[in-house]
Amino acid sequence: MTKRTTPILNRNDPEKEPLVGNVKVTREDWLNLARDILVHEGVAELKIMSLSDRLGVSRSSFYWYFRNRVDLLAALLTEWEARNTRTIVNYCALPAEDINAAVCNFFRCFIDPALFDRGLDFAVREWARRDVSLRSRMDAADSERLRSVTDMFERYGYPADEADVRARILYFMQLGYHALEVREPMELRMGRLAGFLKGFTGQVPRPELITEFNAFAHTVGNEP
Amino acid sequence: MTKRTTPILNRNDPEKEPLVGNVKVTREDWLNLARDILVHEGVAELKIMSLSDRLGVSRSSFYWYFRNRVDLLAALLTEWEARNTRTIVNYCALPAEDINAAVCNFFRCFIDPALFDRGLDFAVREWARRDVSLRSRMDAADSERLRSVTDMFERYGYPADEADVRARILYFMQLGYHALEVREPMELRMGRLAGFLKGFTGQVPRPELITEFNAFAHTVGNEP
Protein backbone atom coordinates (compact mmCIF):
# COMPACT_ATOMS: atom_id res chain seq x y z
CA MET A 1 0.00 0.00 0.00
CA THR A 2 2.50 2.52 1.14
CA LYS A 3 4.27 3.67 -1.95
CA ARG A 4 8.02 3.76 -2.11
CA THR A 5 9.32 7.23 -1.58
CA THR A 6 13.02 6.53 -1.51
CA PRO A 7 15.22 4.68 -3.96
CA ILE A 8 15.97 1.17 -2.94
CA LEU A 9 19.37 -0.33 -2.95
CA ASN A 10 20.92 -0.30 -6.36
CA ARG A 11 24.12 -1.85 -7.59
CA ASN A 12 26.18 1.00 -6.22
CA ASP A 13 24.84 0.58 -2.75
CA PRO A 14 26.00 -2.74 -1.39
CA GLU A 15 25.20 -1.86 2.22
CA LYS A 16 22.26 -3.39 3.98
CA GLU A 17 19.33 -1.31 5.17
CA PRO A 18 17.75 -0.97 1.76
CA LEU A 19 14.31 0.07 2.91
CA VAL A 20 13.51 3.01 5.12
CA GLY A 21 10.79 2.80 7.70
CA ASN A 22 7.77 0.69 6.96
CA VAL A 23 7.58 1.25 3.25
CA LYS A 24 6.65 -1.79 1.28
CA VAL A 25 8.15 -3.03 -1.91
CA THR A 26 6.14 -2.42 -5.05
CA ARG A 27 5.91 -4.33 -8.28
CA GLU A 28 7.87 -1.51 -9.86
CA ASP A 29 10.69 -2.05 -7.39
CA TRP A 30 10.95 -5.67 -8.42
CA LEU A 31 10.89 -4.74 -12.08
CA ASN A 32 13.47 -1.98 -11.76
CA LEU A 33 15.91 -4.13 -9.90
CA ALA A 34 15.29 -7.05 -12.25
CA ARG A 35 16.00 -4.84 -15.26
CA ASP A 36 19.16 -3.60 -13.67
CA ILE A 37 20.42 -7.11 -13.04
CA LEU A 38 19.35 -8.28 -16.48
CA VAL A 39 21.33 -5.48 -18.09
CA HIS A 40 24.46 -5.65 -15.98
CA GLU A 41 24.73 -9.30 -15.10
CA GLY A 42 22.65 -11.22 -17.61
CA VAL A 43 19.58 -13.44 -17.42
CA ALA A 44 21.47 -16.20 -15.71
CA GLU A 45 22.02 -13.93 -12.72
CA LEU A 46 18.37 -12.95 -12.57
CA LYS A 47 17.40 -15.04 -9.58
CA ILE A 48 14.47 -14.51 -7.30
CA MET A 49 16.57 -15.07 -4.21
CA SER A 50 19.05 -12.48 -5.31
CA LEU A 51 16.30 -9.97 -5.98
CA SER A 52 14.61 -10.45 -2.64
CA ASP A 53 17.91 -10.24 -0.81
CA ARG A 54 18.80 -6.94 -2.40
CA LEU A 55 15.31 -5.67 -1.85
CA GLY A 56 15.52 -6.69 1.75
CA VAL A 57 12.31 -8.70 1.71
CA SER A 58 11.47 -12.34 1.82
CA ARG A 59 11.66 -14.40 -1.31
CA SER A 60 8.05 -15.41 -1.18
CA SER A 61 6.87 -11.85 -1.54
CA PHE A 62 7.93 -12.12 -5.14
CA TYR A 63 5.12 -14.52 -5.84
CA TRP A 64 2.55 -11.98 -4.86
CA TYR A 65 3.50 -9.78 -7.81
CA PHE A 66 4.53 -12.39 -10.35
CA ARG A 67 3.26 -15.86 -11.02
CA ASN A 68 6.79 -17.15 -11.41
CA ARG A 69 10.17 -16.30 -12.87
CA VAL A 70 9.00 -16.58 -16.47
CA ASP A 71 6.24 -14.12 -15.72
CA LEU A 72 8.84 -11.59 -14.64
CA LEU A 73 10.87 -12.13 -17.80
CA ALA A 74 7.79 -11.70 -19.95
CA ALA A 75 7.10 -8.39 -18.25
CA LEU A 76 10.60 -7.21 -19.03
CA LEU A 77 10.23 -8.25 -22.65
CA THR A 78 6.97 -6.35 -23.00
CA GLU A 79 8.61 -3.31 -21.52
CA TRP A 80 11.43 -3.65 -24.02
CA GLU A 81 9.09 -3.86 -26.97
CA ALA A 82 7.12 -0.85 -25.85
CA ARG A 83 10.02 1.40 -25.04
CA ASN A 84 13.05 0.51 -27.09
CA THR A 85 11.38 -0.40 -30.34
CA ARG A 86 8.95 2.47 -30.29
CA THR A 87 11.79 4.91 -29.68
CA ILE A 88 13.58 3.87 -32.85
CA VAL A 89 10.40 3.98 -34.90
CA ASN A 90 9.52 7.42 -33.60
CA TYR A 91 12.93 8.89 -34.16
CA CYS A 92 13.10 7.55 -37.69
CA ALA A 93 9.76 9.17 -38.46
CA LEU A 94 10.94 12.57 -37.26
CA PRO A 95 11.05 15.26 -39.95
CA ALA A 96 14.54 16.33 -40.99
CA GLU A 97 15.90 18.66 -43.59
CA ASP A 98 18.16 16.16 -45.34
CA ILE A 99 19.31 12.59 -45.10
CA ASN A 100 22.29 13.49 -42.94
CA ALA A 101 20.00 15.09 -40.40
CA ALA A 102 17.73 12.06 -40.57
CA VAL A 103 20.62 9.71 -39.89
CA CYS A 104 21.54 11.89 -36.94
CA ASN A 105 18.02 11.47 -35.67
CA PHE A 106 18.46 7.74 -35.87
CA PHE A 107 21.61 8.04 -33.75
CA ARG A 108 19.91 10.50 -31.46
CA CYS A 109 17.42 7.93 -30.21
CA PHE A 110 20.21 5.82 -28.74
CA ILE A 111 21.67 8.66 -26.77
CA ASP A 112 19.17 9.25 -24.02
CA PRO A 113 18.93 6.32 -21.62
CA ALA A 114 15.51 7.54 -20.60
CA LEU A 115 14.32 6.94 -24.15
CA PHE A 116 16.28 3.91 -25.23
CA ASP A 117 18.15 1.59 -22.94
CA ARG A 118 20.85 0.08 -25.08
CA GLY A 119 21.89 -2.20 -22.25
CA LEU A 120 18.39 -3.56 -21.98
CA ASP A 121 18.18 -3.89 -25.71
CA PHE A 122 21.11 -6.19 -25.89
CA ALA A 123 20.35 -8.04 -22.70
CA VAL A 124 16.90 -8.91 -23.99
CA ARG A 125 18.38 -9.97 -27.31
CA GLU A 126 20.87 -12.28 -25.64
CA TRP A 127 18.22 -13.96 -23.63
CA ALA A 128 15.27 -14.06 -26.00
CA ARG A 129 17.20 -15.56 -28.92
CA ARG A 130 17.24 -18.88 -27.11
CA ASP A 131 13.53 -19.14 -26.45
CA VAL A 132 11.43 -19.95 -29.49
CA SER A 133 8.32 -18.16 -28.31
CA LEU A 134 10.20 -15.05 -27.28
CA ARG A 135 12.39 -15.21 -30.34
CA SER A 136 9.52 -14.48 -32.67
CA ARG A 137 8.47 -11.43 -30.68
CA MET A 138 12.02 -10.17 -30.91
CA ASP A 139 12.23 -10.81 -34.63
CA ALA A 140 9.01 -8.91 -35.13
CA ALA A 141 10.46 -5.94 -33.29
CA ASP A 142 13.58 -6.09 -35.42
CA SER A 143 11.74 -6.03 -38.70
CA GLU A 144 9.57 -3.19 -37.49
CA ARG A 145 12.71 -1.24 -36.65
CA LEU A 146 14.41 -2.05 -39.91
CA ARG A 147 11.28 -1.12 -41.82
CA SER A 148 11.19 2.30 -40.19
CA VAL A 149 14.82 2.94 -41.10
CA THR A 150 14.18 1.89 -44.69
CA ASP A 151 11.19 4.22 -44.86
CA MET A 152 13.42 6.99 -43.66
CA PHE A 153 15.78 6.56 -46.58
CA GLU A 154 12.95 6.29 -49.05
CA ARG A 155 11.55 9.58 -47.84
CA TYR A 156 14.81 11.19 -48.86
CA GLY A 157 14.64 9.97 -52.39
CA TYR A 158 16.59 6.74 -52.25
CA PRO A 159 15.07 4.08 -54.51
CA ALA A 160 13.72 1.04 -52.69
CA ASP A 161 16.72 -1.22 -53.19
CA GLU A 162 19.23 1.43 -52.17
CA ALA A 163 17.14 2.41 -49.17
CA ASP A 164 17.10 -1.22 -48.16
CA VAL A 165 20.87 -1.56 -48.34
CA ARG A 166 21.47 1.70 -46.50
CA ALA A 167 19.04 0.84 -43.76
CA ARG A 168 20.65 -2.50 -43.21
CA ILE A 169 24.13 -1.07 -43.03
CA LEU A 170 22.98 1.51 -40.53
CA TYR A 171 20.92 -0.81 -38.39
CA PHE A 172 23.36 -3.70 -38.35
CA MET A 173 26.18 -1.30 -37.63
CA GLN A 174 24.36 0.12 -34.65
CA LEU A 175 23.64 -3.37 -33.39
CA GLY A 176 27.27 -4.35 -33.75
CA TYR A 177 28.28 -1.27 -31.87
CA HIS A 178 25.99 -2.38 -29.07
CA ALA A 179 27.36 -5.89 -29.16
CA LEU A 180 30.82 -4.58 -28.51
CA GLU A 181 29.68 -2.26 -25.74
CA VAL A 182 32.14 0.24 -27.11
CA ARG A 183 33.17 2.64 -24.40
CA GLU A 184 35.21 5.52 -25.66
CA PRO A 185 35.35 9.26 -24.98
CA MET A 186 32.49 11.21 -26.51
CA GLU A 187 34.98 13.39 -28.41
CA LEU A 188 36.29 10.41 -30.28
CA ARG A 189 32.86 9.31 -31.39
CA MET A 190 31.85 12.81 -32.33
CA GLY A 191 35.03 13.26 -34.30
CA ARG A 192 34.03 10.34 -36.43
CA LEU A 193 30.48 11.47 -37.07
CA ALA A 194 31.20 13.93 -39.86
CA GLY A 195 33.47 11.46 -41.60
CA PHE A 196 30.87 8.78 -41.30
CA LEU A 197 28.07 10.87 -42.74
CA LYS A 198 30.19 12.03 -45.65
CA GLY A 199 31.26 8.51 -46.50
CA PHE A 200 27.87 7.01 -45.88
CA THR A 201 25.47 9.39 -47.60
CA GLY A 202 27.95 10.91 -50.03
CA GLN A 203 26.91 14.37 -48.93
CA VAL A 204 29.05 16.56 -46.73
CA PRO A 205 27.01 17.34 -43.60
CA ARG A 206 26.35 20.93 -42.66
CA PRO A 207 28.76 21.91 -39.85
CA GLU A 208 25.84 23.07 -37.72
CA LEU A 209 24.35 19.59 -37.84
CA ILE A 210 27.47 18.19 -36.24
CA THR A 211 27.67 20.88 -33.57
CA GLU A 212 23.97 20.52 -32.78
CA PHE A 213 24.27 16.79 -32.43
CA ASN A 214 27.41 17.23 -30.42
CA ALA A 215 25.68 19.58 -28.03
CA PHE A 216 22.68 17.32 -27.67
CA ALA A 217 24.86 14.30 -27.05
CA HIS A 218 26.83 16.04 -24.33
CA THR A 219 23.74 17.08 -22.44
CA VAL A 220 22.76 13.46 -21.88
CA GLY A 221 26.12 11.83 -22.46
CA ASN A 222 25.93 8.28 -23.62
CA GLU A 223 26.01 7.27 -27.28
CA PRO A 224 26.33 6.72 -30.18
CA MET B 1 42.76 -45.17 -25.55
CA THR B 2 40.70 -46.37 -28.44
CA LYS B 3 40.07 -43.44 -30.66
CA ARG B 4 36.57 -42.57 -31.76
CA THR B 5 35.88 -43.73 -35.25
CA THR B 6 32.22 -42.87 -35.54
CA PRO B 7 30.40 -39.63 -34.89
CA ILE B 8 28.72 -39.48 -31.55
CA LEU B 9 25.21 -38.41 -31.04
CA ASN B 10 24.67 -34.89 -32.22
CA ARG B 11 21.67 -32.63 -31.86
CA ASN B 12 19.89 -34.29 -34.74
CA ASP B 13 20.15 -37.71 -33.24
CA PRO B 14 18.03 -37.84 -30.10
CA GLU B 15 18.01 -41.62 -29.94
CA LYS B 16 20.05 -43.42 -27.36
CA GLU B 17 22.93 -45.72 -28.32
CA PRO B 18 25.41 -42.97 -28.97
CA LEU B 19 28.55 -45.06 -28.85
CA VAL B 20 29.32 -48.07 -30.96
CA GLY B 21 31.17 -50.98 -29.45
CA ASN B 22 33.77 -50.31 -26.84
CA VAL B 23 35.06 -47.02 -28.10
CA LYS B 24 35.85 -44.50 -25.46
CA VAL B 25 35.04 -40.87 -25.39
CA THR B 26 37.89 -38.49 -26.10
CA ARG B 27 38.57 -34.99 -24.93
CA GLU B 28 37.69 -33.85 -28.44
CA ASP B 29 34.28 -35.44 -28.13
CA TRP B 30 33.56 -33.44 -25.02
CA LEU B 31 34.78 -30.27 -26.68
CA ASN B 32 32.83 -30.80 -29.86
CA LEU B 33 29.59 -31.46 -28.07
CA ALA B 34 30.21 -28.58 -25.69
CA ARG B 35 30.79 -26.22 -28.61
CA ASP B 36 27.62 -27.39 -30.25
CA ILE B 37 25.58 -26.77 -27.13
CA LEU B 38 27.26 -23.44 -26.50
CA VAL B 39 26.39 -22.29 -30.01
CA HIS B 40 22.85 -23.59 -30.20
CA GLU B 41 21.63 -23.36 -26.65
CA GLY B 42 23.86 -20.89 -24.85
CA VAL B 43 26.26 -21.12 -21.90
CA ALA B 44 23.45 -21.58 -19.44
CA GLU B 45 22.61 -24.91 -21.06
CA LEU B 46 26.21 -26.05 -21.00
CA LYS B 47 25.91 -28.47 -18.12
CA ILE B 48 28.18 -31.36 -17.34
CA MET B 49 25.26 -33.68 -16.69
CA SER B 50 23.74 -32.83 -20.01
CA LEU B 51 27.01 -33.44 -21.82
CA SER B 52 27.64 -36.80 -20.20
CA ASP B 53 24.08 -37.89 -20.89
CA ARG B 54 24.31 -37.10 -24.56
CA LEU B 55 27.73 -38.69 -24.74
CA GLY B 56 26.36 -41.76 -23.07
CA VAL B 57 29.00 -41.85 -20.35
CA SER B 58 29.06 -41.12 -16.67
CA ARG B 59 29.27 -37.59 -15.42
CA SER B 60 32.47 -38.18 -13.52
CA SER B 61 34.37 -39.08 -16.66
CA PHE B 62 34.27 -35.40 -17.44
CA TYR B 63 36.63 -34.69 -14.60
CA TRP B 64 39.28 -36.86 -16.12
CA TYR B 65 39.62 -34.44 -19.07
CA PHE B 66 38.79 -31.15 -17.42
CA ARG B 67 39.46 -29.83 -13.96
CA ASN B 68 35.96 -28.38 -13.76
CA ARG B 69 33.34 -26.54 -15.76
CA VAL B 70 35.34 -23.33 -15.96
CA ASP B 71 38.25 -25.26 -17.38
CA LEU B 72 36.01 -26.42 -20.22
CA LEU B 73 34.82 -22.90 -20.92
CA ALA B 74 38.39 -21.64 -20.99
CA ALA B 75 39.26 -24.27 -23.55
CA LEU B 76 36.39 -23.14 -25.75
CA LEU B 77 37.48 -19.54 -25.47
CA THR B 78 41.03 -20.38 -26.46
CA GLU B 79 39.72 -22.28 -29.43
CA TRP B 80 37.64 -19.27 -30.42
CA GLU B 81 40.58 -16.91 -30.22
CA ALA B 82 42.77 -19.18 -32.26
CA ARG B 83 40.29 -20.02 -34.97
CA ASN B 84 37.79 -17.23 -35.43
CA THR B 85 40.03 -14.26 -34.84
CA ARG B 86 42.88 -15.61 -36.90
CA THR B 87 40.54 -16.26 -39.80
CA ILE B 88 39.47 -12.64 -39.97
CA VAL B 89 43.01 -11.37 -39.67
CA ASN B 90 44.22 -13.71 -42.40
CA TYR B 91 41.46 -12.87 -44.82
CA CYS B 92 41.96 -9.15 -44.32
CA ALA B 93 45.63 -9.53 -45.14
CA LEU B 94 44.93 -11.34 -48.39
CA PRO B 95 46.09 -9.51 -51.53
CA ALA B 96 43.29 -8.12 -53.67
CA GLU B 97 43.18 -6.02 -56.80
CA ASP B 98 41.02 -3.24 -55.40
CA ILE B 99 39.12 -2.26 -52.28
CA ASN B 100 35.93 -3.92 -53.49
CA ALA B 101 37.74 -7.19 -53.85
CA ALA B 102 39.30 -6.71 -50.43
CA VAL B 103 35.91 -6.13 -48.84
CA CYS B 104 34.70 -9.28 -50.52
CA ASN B 105 37.61 -11.10 -48.91
CA PHE B 106 36.47 -9.82 -45.57
CA PHE B 107 33.02 -11.24 -46.24
CA ARG B 108 34.51 -14.41 -47.62
CA CYS B 109 35.96 -15.41 -44.29
CA PHE B 110 32.52 -15.64 -42.73
CA ILE B 111 31.20 -17.97 -45.36
CA ASP B 112 32.93 -21.22 -44.63
CA PRO B 113 31.95 -22.68 -41.26
CA ALA B 114 35.13 -24.72 -41.32
CA LEU B 115 37.08 -21.48 -41.19
CA PHE B 116 34.92 -19.23 -39.13
CA ASP B 117 32.07 -20.32 -36.91
CA ARG B 118 29.79 -17.35 -36.67
CA GLY B 119 27.60 -19.16 -34.18
CA LEU B 120 30.57 -19.77 -31.93
CA ASP B 121 31.68 -16.22 -32.38
CA PHE B 122 28.51 -14.82 -31.00
CA ALA B 123 27.98 -17.46 -28.39
CA VAL B 124 31.39 -16.73 -26.93
CA ARG B 125 30.67 -13.03 -27.06
CA GLU B 126 27.41 -13.44 -25.18
CA TRP B 127 29.00 -15.41 -22.47
CA ALA B 128 32.38 -13.74 -22.08
CA ARG B 129 31.01 -10.22 -21.81
CA ARG B 130 29.84 -10.99 -18.28
CA ASP B 131 33.12 -12.26 -16.94
CA VAL B 132 35.76 -9.61 -16.29
CA SER B 133 38.73 -11.86 -16.93
CA LEU B 134 37.28 -13.29 -20.10
CA ARG B 135 36.02 -9.92 -21.18
CA SER B 136 39.50 -8.54 -21.60
CA ARG B 137 40.59 -11.47 -23.75
CA MET B 138 37.55 -10.89 -25.93
CA ASP B 139 38.21 -7.18 -26.19
CA ALA B 140 41.78 -7.90 -27.23
CA ALA B 141 40.52 -10.17 -29.99
CA ASP B 142 38.11 -7.49 -31.15
CA SER B 143 40.72 -4.80 -31.43
CA GLU B 144 43.02 -7.16 -33.26
CA ARG B 145 40.24 -7.83 -35.75
CA LEU B 146 39.34 -4.21 -36.12
CA ARG B 147 42.98 -3.30 -36.57
CA SER B 148 43.34 -5.77 -39.41
CA VAL B 149 40.29 -4.36 -41.18
CA THR B 150 41.62 -0.83 -40.78
CA ASP B 151 44.97 -1.90 -42.21
CA MET B 152 43.12 -3.33 -45.16
CA PHE B 153 41.59 0.03 -46.00
CA GLU B 154 44.84 1.84 -45.51
CA ARG B 155 46.53 -0.48 -47.97
CA TYR B 156 44.07 0.73 -50.58
CA GLY B 157 44.92 4.37 -50.13
CA TYR B 158 42.38 5.48 -47.57
CA PRO B 159 43.83 8.02 -45.14
CA ALA B 160 44.02 6.85 -41.56
CA ASP B 161 40.85 8.53 -40.31
CA GLU B 162 38.77 7.37 -43.25
CA ALA B 163 40.13 3.86 -43.01
CA ASP B 164 39.16 3.89 -39.36
CA VAL B 165 35.60 4.91 -40.08
CA ARG B 166 35.18 2.42 -42.93
CA ALA B 167 36.62 -0.41 -40.90
CA ARG B 168 34.24 0.29 -38.06
CA ILE B 169 31.22 0.45 -40.29
CA LEU B 170 32.17 -2.82 -41.88
CA TYR B 171 33.06 -4.65 -38.70
CA PHE B 172 30.16 -3.40 -36.62
CA MET B 173 27.80 -4.14 -39.48
CA GLN B 174 29.02 -7.69 -39.70
CA LEU B 175 28.64 -8.08 -35.94
CA GLY B 176 25.12 -6.73 -36.07
CA TYR B 177 24.31 -9.12 -38.85
CA HIS B 178 25.50 -11.92 -36.59
CA ALA B 179 23.51 -10.61 -33.68
CA LEU B 180 20.33 -10.89 -35.67
CA GLU B 181 21.15 -14.35 -36.95
CA VAL B 182 19.72 -13.24 -40.25
CA ARG B 183 18.55 -16.22 -42.22
CA GLU B 184 17.58 -15.40 -45.74
CA PRO B 185 18.03 -17.01 -49.15
CA MET B 186 21.53 -16.67 -50.56
CA GLU B 187 20.11 -14.98 -53.65
CA LEU B 188 18.78 -12.12 -51.58
CA ARG B 189 22.07 -11.48 -49.90
CA MET B 190 23.98 -11.75 -53.15
CA GLY B 191 21.58 -9.35 -54.79
CA ARG B 192 22.50 -6.78 -52.24
CA LEU B 193 26.24 -7.21 -52.52
CA ALA B 194 26.82 -5.07 -55.63
CA GLY B 195 24.61 -2.32 -54.26
CA PHE B 196 26.44 -2.41 -50.99
CA LEU B 197 29.89 -2.20 -52.52
CA LYS B 198 28.91 0.66 -54.78
CA GLY B 199 27.40 2.62 -51.91
CA PHE B 200 30.13 1.74 -49.48
CA THR B 201 33.33 2.25 -51.44
CA GLY B 202 31.94 4.61 -54.03
CA GLN B 203 33.35 2.45 -56.79
CA VAL B 204 31.20 0.20 -58.95
CA PRO B 205 32.47 -3.35 -58.47
CA ARG B 206 33.59 -5.34 -61.49
CA PRO B 207 30.77 -7.73 -62.46
CA GLU B 208 33.20 -10.66 -62.34
CA LEU B 209 33.91 -9.91 -58.70
CA ILE B 210 30.24 -10.42 -57.87
CA THR B 211 29.91 -13.59 -59.91
CA GLU B 212 33.12 -14.99 -58.42
CA PHE B 213 31.98 -14.27 -54.92
CA ASN B 214 28.59 -15.65 -55.73
CA ALA B 215 30.06 -18.88 -56.99
CA PHE B 216 32.32 -19.22 -53.97
CA ALA B 217 29.47 -18.56 -51.59
CA HIS B 218 27.26 -21.18 -53.17
CA THR B 219 29.89 -23.87 -52.93
CA VAL B 220 29.90 -23.64 -49.15
CA GLY B 221 26.55 -21.97 -48.67
CA ASN B 222 26.30 -19.97 -45.50
CA GLU B 223 27.00 -16.24 -45.34
CA PRO B 224 27.25 -13.26 -45.52
Next chain:
DNA sequence: CAAGCACTAGACAATAGTGTCCATTGGTGC
Protein backbone atom coordinates in the same frame (compact mmCIF):
# COMPACT_ATOMS: atom_id res chain seq x y z
C1' DC C 1 -12.01 0.26 16.77
C1' DA C 2 -12.71 -3.73 14.33
C1' DA C 3 -12.77 -6.17 10.15
C1' DG C 4 -10.73 -6.78 5.80
C1' DC C 5 -7.18 -6.76 2.69
C1' DA C 6 -2.60 -6.18 0.84
C1' DC C 7 1.47 -7.89 1.64
C1' DT C 8 5.22 -10.63 3.98
C1' DA C 9 8.00 -14.18 6.72
C1' DG C 10 9.36 -18.64 7.35
C1' DA C 11 9.12 -23.47 6.99
C1' DC C 12 8.77 -27.13 3.65
C1' DA C 13 9.43 -30.16 -0.35
C1' DA C 14 11.39 -30.89 -4.67
C1' DT C 15 14.81 -30.53 -8.18
C1' DA C 16 19.08 -29.82 -10.53
C1' DG C 17 23.61 -29.11 -10.65
C1' DT C 18 28.60 -29.38 -8.90
C1' DG C 19 32.69 -31.69 -7.34
C1' DT C 20 35.03 -35.76 -4.75
C1' DC C 21 36.18 -40.45 -3.61
C1' DC C 22 37.03 -45.02 -4.53
C1' DA C 23 36.36 -49.29 -6.61
C1' DT C 24 36.37 -51.33 -11.19
C1' DT C 25 37.20 -52.20 -16.12
C1' DG C 26 39.57 -53.35 -20.05
C1' DG C 27 43.58 -52.52 -23.35
C1' DT C 28 48.68 -52.53 -23.68
C1' DG C 29 53.29 -53.60 -22.91
C1' DC C 30 56.22 -56.72 -20.77
Next chain:
DNA sequence: GCACCAATGGACACTATTGTCTAGTGCTTG
Protein backbone atom coordinates in the same frame (compact mmCIF):
# COMPACT_ATOMS: atom_id res chain seq x y z
C1' DG D 1 48.83 -63.94 -18.62
C1' DC D 2 49.95 -60.35 -15.49
C1' DA D 3 50.47 -55.88 -13.98
C1' DC D 4 49.77 -51.27 -14.99
C1' DC D 5 47.19 -47.29 -15.92
C1' DA D 6 44.10 -44.52 -18.54
C1' DA D 7 39.36 -44.12 -18.29
C1' DT D 8 34.91 -44.90 -16.28
C1' DG D 9 30.84 -45.87 -13.09
C1' DG D 10 28.30 -45.03 -9.05
C1' DA D 11 27.62 -43.38 -4.50
C1' DC D 12 28.02 -39.40 -1.55
C1' DA D 13 27.91 -34.68 0.27
C1' DC D 14 26.88 -30.17 -0.67
C1' DT D 15 24.73 -25.94 -2.47
C1' DA D 16 21.57 -23.16 -5.04
C1' DT D 17 17.21 -22.29 -6.60
C1' DT D 18 12.38 -22.73 -7.38
C1' DG D 19 7.66 -22.87 -5.99
C1' DT D 20 3.87 -23.79 -2.30
C1' DC D 21 1.47 -23.28 1.90
C1' DT D 22 0.09 -21.12 6.08
C1' DA D 23 0.12 -18.05 9.65
C1' DG D 24 0.82 -13.77 10.57
C1' DT D 25 1.26 -8.15 10.46
C1' DG D 26 -0.17 -3.71 10.11
C1' DC D 27 -2.61 -0.06 7.02
C1' DT D 28 -7.04 1.57 5.67
C1' DT D 29 -11.73 2.11 5.57
C1' DG D 30 -16.19 2.10 7.35
